[in-house]
Amino acid sequence: GQQVMQIPQYQHVQEGEDFTTYCNSSTTLSNIQWYKQRPGGHPVFLIQLVKSGEVKKQKRLTFQFGEAKKNSSLHITATQTTDVGTYFCAGVRAAGNKLTFGGGTRVLVKP
Amino acid sequence: DGGITQSPKYLFRKEGQNVTLSCEQNLNHDAMYWYRQDPGQGLRLIYYSQIVNDFQKGDIAEGYSVSREKKESFPLTVTSAQKNPTAFYLCASSTTSQRGAFFGQGTRLTVV
Numbered sequence: 001g002q003q004v005m006q007i008p009q010y011q012h013v014q015e016g017e018d019f020t021t022y023c024n025s026s027t028t029l030s031n032i033q034w035y036k037q038r039p040g041g042h043p044v045f046l047i048q049l050v051k052s053g054e055v056k057k058q059k060r061l062t063f064q065f066g067e068a069k070k071n072s073s074l075h076i077t078a079t080q081t082t083d084v085g086t087y088f089c090a091g092v093r094a095a096g097n098k099l100t101f102g103g104g105t106r107v108l109v110k111p
Numbered sequence: 112d113g114g115i116t117q118s119p120k121y122l123f124r125k126e127g128q129n130v131t132l133s134c135e136q137n138l139n140h141d142a143m144y145w146y147r148q149d150p151g152q153g154l155r156l157i158y159y160s161q162i163v164n165d166f167q168k169g170d171i172a173e174g175y176s177v178s179r180e181k182k183e184s185f186p187l188t189v190t191s192a193q194k195n196p197t198a199f200y201l202c203a204s205s206t207t208s209q210r211g212a213f214f215g216q217g218t219r220l221t222v223v
Contacts (some may be wrong), residue, residue: 006153033211043154043214045212045213098169100156101156
């Protein structure tokens with residue numbers, strides 16, 4: 001079945017530094033979505049990428065969808081303490097409607 | 112206000128009992144999902160539904176059952192056949208599977 005993997009599992013970042021988290025699917029995707037879950041909370045939708053090679057920005061967050069539509073990345077610049085949480089990618093297969101989540105990247109920010 | 116509501120927030124049950132978790136949305140969304148999250152882990156799909164009276168098994172459907180009799184409601188029953196039911200259960204909905212999903216606040220189920 002479809003698998004979505006994320007690396008790294010944990011990311012300890014010094015405040016002000018940049019980091020990137022990566023998402024890889026075992027199958028070609030129709031679209032990929034990114035979510036953020038704060039500690040003790042529920043996932044909140046951030047963005048959806050649909051086109052091959054697509055790049056979208058939200059303030060300090062840059063999202064990219066790979067050319068083959070099997071991988072994606074999230075890059076955060078100038079990390080702040082408000083960025084703490086777990087970032088999940090979720091893929092939808094081209095041939096189906098199932099939304100499959102990756103294992104997430106847990107981000108801790110050192111002030 | 113439009114949204115997706117899960118109840119209760121915390122639920123305790125004795126081992127061997129079935130328990131039903133509620134999920135209601137007033138967003139007029141067609142698609143609804145149930146996920147399970149264990150401490151420090153990702154979200155695993157239990158069941159999903161694209162339209163009323165239709166649903167599909169996710170990756171970990173064993174020991175769970177659902178119904179979709181109304182567009183607004185997608186209750187999840189955790190049966191006694193589920194070997195490790197203690198977990199955080201999240202319900203979500205979306206316009207279709209091709210759009211971002213909105214999540215409820217979740218239900219933390221503890222089976223003792």
